[in-house]
Amino acid sequence: MSGFIVKQPGLLSLLHDRGRYGAHNLGLTTGGPLDSLAFDWANRLMGNDINATCLEISFGGLNLEAETETSIVITGAQAPCKLNDEVIPLWQTLDIRRGDKLEVGFTSAGTRCYLAVRGGFDIAPSFGSSSTVLREKIGGINGDKLQAGDHLPCSGDKLVAHCRLTEKDQPVYGDSARLRVVLGYQQAAFGPLQQWRFFNSAYRLSERCDRMGFRLEGETVHSDIVGMLSEGICHGAIQIPADGQPIVLMNDRQTIGGYPKIGAVIPMDTARLAQLSPGARVNFEEISIEQAHNLHCLEQARFRRTPVQPC
Amino acid sequence: MRIEIAGQNAFIVYFAEQTSAAVSAQIQAAVSSIHATMNDSIVDLVPSYASLLVIFDLDHSDHFAVRQKLRAALTDLDSVDAAAGELVTLPVYYSIESGPDLEIIAERGNISVDDVIEIHQQQEYRVYAIGFAPGFAYLGEVDERIAAPRLATPRQKVPRGAVAIADRQTAVYPAVSPGGWNLIGLCPARMFDPAADPSMPVKAGDRIRFSAISRDEFLAQGGEL
Numbered sequence: 001m002s003g004f005i006v007k008q009p010g011l012l013s014l015l016h017d018r019g020r021y022g023a024h025n026l027g028l029t030t031g032g033p034l035d036s037l038a039f040d041w042a043n044r045l046m047g048n049d050i051n052a053t054c055l056e057i058s059f060g061g062l063n064l065e066a067e068t069e070t071s072i073v074i075t076g077a078q079a080p081c082k083l084n085d086e087v088i089p090l091w092q093t094l095d096i097r098r099g100d101k102l103e104v105g106f107t108s109a110g111t112r113c114y115l116a117v118r119g120g121f122d123i124a125p126s127f128g129s130s131s132t133v134l135r136e137k138i139g140g141i142n143g144d145k146l147q148a149g150d151h152l153p154c155s156g157d158k159l160v161a162h163c164r165l166t167e168k169d170q171p172v173y174g175d176s177a178r179l180r181v182v183l184g185y186q187q188a189a190f191g192p193l194q195q196w197r198f199f200n201s202a203y204r205l206s207e208r209c210d211r212m213g214f215r216l217e218g219e220t221v222h223s224d225i226v227g228m229l230s231e232g233i234c235h236g237a238i239q240i241p242a243d244g245q246p247i248v249l250m251n252d253r254q255t256i257g258g259y260p261k262i263g264a265v266i267p268m269d270t271a272r273l274a275q276l277s278p279g280a281r282v283n284f285e286e287i288s289i290e291q292a293h294n295l296h297c298l299e300q301a302r303f304r305r306t307p308v309q310p311c
Numbered sequence: 312m313r314i315e316i317a318g319q320n321a322f323i324v325y326f327a328e329q330t331s332a333a334v335s336a337q338i339q340a341a342v343s344s345i346h347a348t349m350n351d352s353i354v355d356l357v358p359s360y361a362s363l364l365v366i367f368d369l370d371h372s373d374h375f376a377v378r379q380k381l382r383a384a385l386t387d388l389d390s391v392d393a394a395a396g397e398l399v400t401l402p403v404y405y406s407i408e409s410g411p412d413l414e415i416i417a418e419r420g421n422i423s424v425d426d427v428i429e430i431h432q433q434q435e436y437r438v439y440a441i442g443f444a445p446g447f448a449y450l451g452e453v454d455e456r457i458a459a460p461r462l463a464t465p466r467q468k469v470p471r472g473a474v475a476i477a478d479r480q481t482a483v484y485p486a487v488s489p490g491g492w493n494l495i496g497l498c499p500a501r502m503f504d505p506a507a508d509p510s511m512p513v514k515a516g517d518r519i520r521f522s523a524i525s526r527d528e529f530l531a532q533g534g535e536l
Contacts, residue, residue: 234321235321254442256357266318290374
């Protein structure tokens with residue numbers, strides 16, 4: 001069987017397609033790449049199906065050995081990447097030979113890298129998706145993160161024409177983000193003063209962040225709600241429990257929960273949040289649902305129309 | 312009924328302030344109606360106690376179209392029969408061996424352990440929501456005499472199939488997990504089996520009855536102690 005052998009799995013390397021949809025009725029969450037833009041770019045540069053399975057490498061530290069010829073690309077966070085000890089560029093496709101050693105070092109700007117291979121990794125879907133959700137033990141290889149010795153199967157096809165994304169078109173991963181928010185859910189229970197505080201304060205990204213939720217620390221915000229019935233939680237929903245500190249709920253969130261929510265961060269911006277490290281500065285900006293739709297359409301157009309450079 | 316924005320590609324429909332069998336039946340009817348009329352634009356539905364989260368595909372629809380279709384799909388749900396929903400009976404091996412918190416619940420309610428077991432089987436429960444973990448169905452509402460608060464210190468390991476009570480809710484743990492609910496028995500049926508089709512024996516809106524089985528029956532049906 002052709003593919004890669006995992007020599008060192010890194011801190012948290014997970015196989016993902018775009019996510020598991022249509023299974024919330026069973027209590028299964030979405031999963032999928034935290035930074036969907038970098039993920040989509042990896043598949044586009046590789047000429048893959050948009051839903052092809054890639055590796056999400058959080059914080060780096062991954063070493064692989066190729067058992068096959070193929071082509072690869074790494075996108076996302078800046079990290080020193082090497083092929084047989086020679087530095088290789090990110091956002092650029094390249095060929096791999098059998099026996100090659102591929103190393104993704106620790107991230108220096110941003111926190112999530114995406115590795116795509118030609119044709120995607122060949123992982124059988126569970127509930128319609130290959131995405132790994134550790135909490136549910138579903139997807140990927142036995143529902144787990146990569147382990148040393150794992151075999152990552154892929155086809156062994158190579159790209160005919162190589163390409164890259166020019167630097168000016170690559171995302172820049174900094175140490176702050178402005179998260180645009182569509183008001184919703186229990187927003188009316190957060191009074192004008194509370195909303196003003198929420199949208200006019202700088203928050204700091206907590207150490208306590210995982211694929212379920214990103215916690216923020218800063219100005220406290222309170223609602224009038226004492227107790228509420230649990231209800232469905234959408235991606236990006238901002239939950240504010242009694243301690244007044246917001247939590248942005250991400251891809252692996254529980255599908256229902258009973259804390260008040262002020263609205264939801266748009267997916268474009270949760271992708272940016274996911275690339276931040278603890279201590280990063282975050283602030284929230286209110287936008288209308290119409291603005292959110294416009295931004296989504298423009299983002300789609302930008303992604304489709306940005307040309308890749310042959311190389 | 313209120314339709315509110317949840318996020319860029321999601322609405323949440325609030326059916327009532329409190330949950331009830333009638334509200335649950337109405338939500339289930341809404342799920343069917345939405346599946347029948349809007350399947351091309353819907354990605355996921357999350358029914359819960361008194362609400363329904365509707366997640367749509369922004370690449371194939373938009374906020375305005377979905378809201379309009381949602382309004383249409385939600386009209387005429389008032390006449391839904393509160394007794395609707397499939398009836399599913401789940402076998403339970405109730406005993407001190409399989410339900411270590413039976414005595415605590417009995418003491419709280421000033422009744423016998425046999426009374427607790429009897430009362431738990433006496434009524435139909437409604438699947439109000441599925442969540443927390445794959446296959447975890449929140450069932451309500453248990454008789455007040457056997458209602459019990461969550462444990463002060465959750466157990467590190469609750470076995471698969473554990474039948475449990477927290478406040479006025481009851482549930483069957485679909486997998487081994489930590490948990491703070493009061494354990495009263497074990498159910499040999501798999502509440503979530505990724506390899507099975509369907510992978511759950513129940514769905515939101517169903518009606519559930521529990522029926523006592525002996526230790527031997529429990530073991531014969533694949534239960535493990």
